[in-house]
Amino acid sequence: MPSLSESLAGIGEMFGAYRSMSRQGVLGMNARNRLYIGRYNQRRLFPLVDNKLKTKQLAQQYEIAVPELIGVIDSQHQVSMLSKHLLGLESFVIKPAKGSGGKGILVIQGHDGDGWIKASGDRVTLQDVQRHVSNILAGLYSLGGAQDVAIIEHCIRFDDSLANYSFEGVPDIRVIVCRGFPVMAMTRLATRESDGKANLHQGAVGVGLSLKTGRAINGVMHGKLVQAHPDTLERLSELVIPQWDELLNLAAGCYEMTGLGYIGTDVVIDRDKGPMLLELNARPGLAIQMANGKGLLPGLRKIDALTDAELRRPAAQRVALSQQWFAD
Amino acid sequence: MIKRNLPYALLVGLLLLAGIAQILHRHWVYDVPLLPGDAQTIWSVEAKVEFDANGEPVKVRLATPDSQPGFMVLRDSGASPGYGLSFVPDDHPGAEWTKRSAEGKQSLFYRVDVLESDAHDLMDESAPPIITSSWPEPYASAVTQVVQQAYSTSADHFSLTRELLKAFNSDPRDQHVQLLVSQYRQRLPQLIVDMLNMAGVPSRVVYGLRLQDGRRQQTLLPYIRVWQGDNSQVFDVPLQERNPTLFDPTAPLLLWEQRGEPVIEVMGGENSQVRFSMIKREESAFGNVANRLSDEHDLLNFSIHSLPIEEQAMFKTILLIPIGALIVCLLRVLIGLKTSGTFMPVLIALAFIQTSLVTGLVGFLIIVATGLVIRGYLSHLNLLLVSRISATIITVIAIIGVFSVASYKFGLTEGLKITFFPMIILSWTIERMSILWEEEGWREVMTQGGGSLLTAVIAFWAMSNPLVRHLTFNFIGVQLVIMAVVLMLGTYTGYRLLELKRFVKLGKH
Ligand SMILES: Nc1ncnc2c1ncn2[C@@H]1O[C@H](COP(=O)(O)OP(=O)(O)O)[C@@H](O)[C@H]1O
Numbered sequence A: 001m002p003s004l005s006e007s008l009a010g011i012g013e014m015f016g017a018y019r020s021m022s023r024q025g026v027l028g029m030n031a032r033n034r035l036y037i038g039r040y041n042q043r044r045l046f047p048l049v050d051n052k053l054k055t056k057q058l059a060q061q062y063e064i065a066v067p068e069l070i071g072v073i074d075s076q077h078q079v080s081m082l083s084k085h086l087l088g089l090e091s092f093v094i095k096p097a098k099g100s101g102g103k104g105i106l107v108i109q110g111h112d113g114d115g116w117i118k119a120s121g122d123r124v125t126l127q128d129v130q131r132h133v134s135n136i137l138a139g140l141y142s143l144g145g146a147q148d149v150a151i152i153e154h155c156i157r158f159d160d161s162l163a164n165y166s167f168e169g170v171p172d173i174r175v176i177v178c179r180g181f182p183v184m185a186m187t188r189l190a191t192r193e194s195d196g197k198a199n200l201h202q203g204a205v206g207v208g209l210s211l212k213t214g215r216a217i218n219g220v221m222h223g224k225l226v227q228a229h230p231d232t233l234e235r236l237s238e239l240v241i242p243q244w245d246e247l248l249n250l251a252a253g254c255y256e257m258t259g260l261g262y263i264g265t266d267v268v269i270d271r272d273k274g275p276m277l278l279e280l281n282a283r284p285g286l287a288i289q290m291a292n293g294k295g296l297l298p299g300l301r302k303i304d305a306l307t308d309a310e311l312r313r314p315a316a317q318r319v320a321l322s323q324q325w326f327a328d
Numbered sequence B: 001m002i003k004r005n006l007p008y009a010l011l012v013g014l015l016l017l018a019g020i021a022q023i024l025h026r027h028w029v030y031d032v033p034l035l036p037g038d039a040q041t042i043w044s045v046e047a048k049v050e051f052d053a054n055g056e057p058v059k060v061r062l063a064t065p066d067s068q069p070g071f072m073v074l075r076d077s078g079a080s081p082g083y084g085l086s087f088v089p090d091d092h093p094g095a096e097w098t099k100r101s102a103e104g105k106q107s108l109f110y111r112v113d114v115l116e117s118d119a120h121d122l123m124d125e126s127a128p129p130i131i132t133s134s135w136p137e138p139y140a141s142a143v144t145q146v147v148q149q150a151y152s153t154s155a156d157h158f159s160l161t162r163e164l165l166k167a168f169n170s171d172p173r174d175q176h177v178q179l180l181v182s183q184y185r186q187r188l189p190q191l192i193v194d195m196l197n198m199a200g201v202p203s204r205v206v207y208g209l210r211l212q213d214g215r216r217q218q219t220l221l222p223y224i225r226v227w228q229g230d231n232s233q234v235f236d237v238p239l240q241e242r243n244p245t246l247f248d249p250t251a252p253l254l255l256w257e258q259r260g261e262p263v264i265e266v267m268g269g270e271n272s273q274v275r276f277s278m279i280k281r282e283e284s285a286f287g288n289v290a291n292r293l294s295d296e297h298d299l300l301n302f303s304i305h306s307l308p309i310e311e312q313a314m315f316k317t318i319l320l321i322p323i324g325a326l327i328v329c330l331l332r333v334l335i336g337l338k339t340s341g342t343f344m345p346v347l348i349a350l351a352f353i354q355t356s357l358v359t360g361l362v363g364f365l366i367i368v369a370t371g372l373v374i375r376g377y378l379s380h381l382n383l384l385l386v387s388r389i390s391a392t393i394i395t396v397i398a399i400i401g402v403f404s405v406a407s408y409k410f411g412l413t414e415g416l417k418i419t420f421f422p423m424i425i426l427s428w429t430i431e432r433m434s435i436l437w438e439e440e441g442w443r444e445v446m447t448q449g450g451g452s453l454l455t456a457v458i459a460f461w462a463m464s465n466p467l468v469r470h471l472t473f474n475f476i477g478v479q480l481v482i483m484a485v486v487l488m489l490g491t492y493t494g495y496r497l498l499e500l501k502r503f504v505k506l507g508k509h
């Protein structure tokens, strides 16, 4: 049992932590849910982003670049016709429309006889792919086991400048966009430990990015600062995301597209076609604050106070304003 | 911003004010104590008589209890629309309902409030006369044998009774006893009384009720009452069938019928039965008087207590659920504990209340662990969700069945309480945990499972706390206050306790 004075010191420390966190403007779960998601995201708009197929179709209407759709498999009897879709394809990606956290995503990067090569280098046969699609349809990867459809899309070939920063996976860039204004950004780098997935709690590296330049600020892995990628040993401070302004414009444009006022956009950069939207998230996590070493609230409060005139600006102007306000 | 928050602030203020006002009003005007301790225990017992009337004049007589050592009868009343009701206070107290003609299913209610009291001057029954009975052979000689055996190994009336009962309870039974049991199984209480009379011990079959808070659908059980001079003792009848999970031999025993009369007589009807519900209340002695004076329809005295006892007993539990919900709110919003299924812990806590904490925890872990193993196999079959959950439900029921039987076989009657768990909820818990295991690994299962259990234990602790039970049941205002607190928690946007740990580095810049 801790003594009374120890307990008091502990409580004092807690209040100290609370005060300094709120001084730094760290966004907590309660505030995120009530003040941002609850206030800016209407319930009826959630289905647009909870289903990747809908997001993709919507994005095409708004001329926001997305990986090109090859086909959709939505019933068991179409599974046998899978080979027609895949005929002559060098690389492709199959994923569940309602998946999350990287579950059920099959990335194929090459052809090999009558089979294919996965990102990890393993071989898969047509039967393997068919079984995978069947599992997606049965809801194995979607929330609560709901029935789902499988999306087949083109595989992104990522920009060479990023090749050394990721272990078996495409690094994606998460931008928090509040009422159309980018507020904070980071990139998630897959590691051997995270099994090629870009999920921070599975051991991926999160790298905070300067909104102004797209240059790395700070890298964290399991909540601790890191200087280099643990597998490729590349120094993170050298990391710069190419085509940064275009990327931010794309992210900011997702506000008009969905009407959601608080979103996390996942963007990847294709070597040839530039930034492309992978998916949107209406409940983006808080870990981006760790990667950037600062809280979200100062930026969000600034956006809260904007006038209607400022809110009506086109995406490019909003991005410019954000870069000016949130440069550090 | 302010405009939108004004109605909210008003609502919360109003709820708080109304809640507190109701509590104080009941405390001051009706003298309901705020603490459970400084009060007397009153049991309200309701008898529900049901029978099928056959169109003729109906007369129903229900024996009613008298003040007796341990209990003082405060008030009694009956309710049954269309019936004439009179209380016959002669030497066989009873309630008598009459009606010129009735047809179909009938329900009559009788309710009595008794005060637990150790006053010495409570009237007591005196010993009945000895009645000699005779039995045909070979039973007569068996009776003589057994009585003589018990007589020779005892010193007085009470020890004689104990010896006699021991002979019936022993396993294996003596052959004479076995003979008597096989012949008189249905009339065992009367047989034992007759045998006691034969040995010159005044005794009688009485009917009584073990008082346990919130019990419903109870029946009277026979007991044997034995006198020695002015003293008397009540003994259990051997070889009784009763549900070992519900039986509590320490609960106070209210003798309902103690004069050897039938408990219920129905003329003009058939298939009659009596069921009892009971509930415990704490009131100050003055409150009794006040309650008796106040008329039942007083709006300000609005309380659950105007309902029939059976419904009151149900509400006693229902009114605790908001406490559980409040605890979940506190733990999630202020602490940031992760649970699997938002309110699942409250239901688990409710089950714990019935099983007791340790039994409940062990039972829960056994069911969920076994369920997870079997669910692990099911997931290989790649089934559709609905059939998978259905299969899990059936599995859970099977586990519960197996453990009940096994623990009963080993003589662990505690194990039978496993049936109190909400099976469908458990199945969903298993399903969710199993998906979690596949997707996020065992670590996440442990955090969420541990969080759920911790929440359940805290909710259990709060919901079984005597003060909390007293307040929620006696003061409806408490519900309004809880509502206000929950509404306030819903607008809390500060950090959760566990976030302080997660983000503490960010504060250090
Ligand atoms: N078309 C694609 N080409 C290459 N990699 C992809 C593609 N789609 C997804 N990925 C990889 O899978 C990861 C998760 O994809 P995403 O669509 O964001 O799904 P989730 O909702 O599961 O996070 C991405 O970070 C990327 O590494």
Ligand SMILES: [Mg+2]
Binding pocket: A101, A102, A266, A279
């Ligand atoms: Mg993603």
